[in-house]
Amino acid sequence: MLENENSESHEAKEYVGLADFVAEGDEQLSFSVGDKLKVHDMSSDVWWWAELQGHFGYVPSSFLHQTAEGEEDAWQDDEYFGNYGTLRLHLEMLSDKPRTETYRQVILSNSAALRGKVVMDLGCGTGVISLFCARLAQPATVYAVEASSMAKHTEELVRQNGCEGVVTVFQDRAENLTLPGKVDVLVSEWMGNCLLFEYMVESVLLARDRWLKEGGMMWPSSACLTVVPCQAFSDYRQKMEFWEKPYGLDFSYLQSLAQKEFLSKPTFSHHLLPEDCLSTPADVITLDMVTIQVSDLEVNRLNGGFSFNVEKSGIFHGFTVWFSAHFQSLEEDGPSLELNTGPFSEITHWKQTLFMLDAPVTVEEGDIIVGSICLQRNPVWRRHLSITFSWNINSTEDKKVQTKCFPMWR
Structure with a gap:
């Protein structure tokens, strides 16, 4: 990398990489998500002169973030738990019958095995899963844990449903939680868009390591992310083709701007x-x-590879992603249950998530789409992530691997 004679003339500011950047030429500086760079010159809005481990080069300013230590975590928790302190999200989740009914069926099908067990319902919200346990099984006790202000309403709901002898509500974060003892079963509905968004799963794992008995059960027991290449004619028409001739006027000039604005981020709640x-x-x-x-x-x-055999000719607009959660039975020969949020199952409030290519590609039956997906946690906003797709159609030496990174919210 080029050395900058004036690199020390101004006090450098420390920034963190929000995504991977691969240099194109000797004047640019490669870095990875989470790397800490010293920025020496910000005279351009787009490209900054920075240093990483003694190497200097230009870096894209949009790939970097400066933050005071601890500032963002506190802000995120206030926002995150504040959202769950209102009824809007709880109405959405409780109205999702496939989601809520799956958890009820898990409790019901394991009711005999839950007798006398200690259960933790982490992130219990209104306490619906805890109430299922108390009403449908005979556990020794249920610890309903909720960090948001909804917890005070959950306590009243427990009393109104006559379950106060079984269910105890704890208003606390998993990281700070103190319980009377360890639990036999840890149940939680922690899944977000593309499985990991909001990263509640980390709180579940911390609670597991501290409070789950050896050999105890986790519900869900496993979870899986699923991908498919797809067509998306409606989305492409609305966001890109619209600009070709609206009202008989040529607005095609705006298509490049539309691509950056509408296709750079995933489409949530896609059906x-x-x-x-x-x-x-x-x-x-x-x-x-x-x-x-x-x-x-x-x-x-967290990354995985894929190889898709195109089964019908069409237009390859992008990838659609969803998840499934699997619930193992407490009994060795008992049935396992699944909550699937994909297009072949009853629709849930998550629906699916669409990731669109910059330009559609015509594919033929028999073509092969090979590639990978990588989920990267945001190093600053810890509840956010980015998803990077890399792919190649009919892998040949003269076809360059395509890569596109999508921020999920930031």
Whole structure:
């Protein structure tokens, strides 16, 4: 990298990388998400002169963030728990019958095995899962843990449903939680968009390591991220083709701006029609809730490969992602249950998430789309992540691997 003679003439400011950047040429500086760089010159809005481990070069300013230590974590928790202190999200979740009914069926099908057990319901919200346990099984006790202000209403709901003899509500974060003893079962509905958004899973793992008895049960027991290449004609027409000739006027000049604005981030609450799948979906990442560690959630630990055989000719607009959660029975020969948020199951409030390519590609039956997906946790906003797709169609030497990174919220 080029050395900057004036690099020490101004006091450098420390920034953290929000995403990977690969230099194109000797004047640029490569870095990875989470790297700490010293920025010496910010005279350009787009490119800054920075230093990493004694190497200097230009870096894109949009890939960096400066923050005071501890500032963002406190802000995030206030926002996060504040949202769950109101009824809006709880109405959405309780109205989701496939989600809520799956948890009820898990409790019901394990009711005999839950007799006399100690259960923790982490992130209990209004306490619906705790109430299922108390009403449908005979556990010794249920610890309903909720960090938001909803906890005070949950206590009243427990009393109104006559379950105060079984269910005890704790208003606390998992990281600060103190319980009377360890638990036999840890149940939680921690899943977010693309499985990990909000990273409540970290709190679940911390609670598991501290409070779950050896050999205890985790519900969900495992969770899986699924991907499929797809068509998305409606989305592409609304966001890109619209600018070609609205009201008989040529607005095509705005299409490049529309691409940056509308296709750079995923589309949440997307409803993928089964006929828009170009291939059989593939499970790309599986989390075993007994063995996964908090460290596995960090940079480059969560990635998976895929190889799709295109089953019908069409237009490849992008990838659609969803997840499934699996619940192992407490009894050795008992039935396992699944909550699937994909397009072939009853629709949930998560629906699916669409990641669109910058430009659609025509594919033919028999084509092969090979690539990978990587989930990277944001090093600053810890409840956010980015998802990077890399892919190649009919892997040939003359076809460059395409890569696109999508921030999930930041």
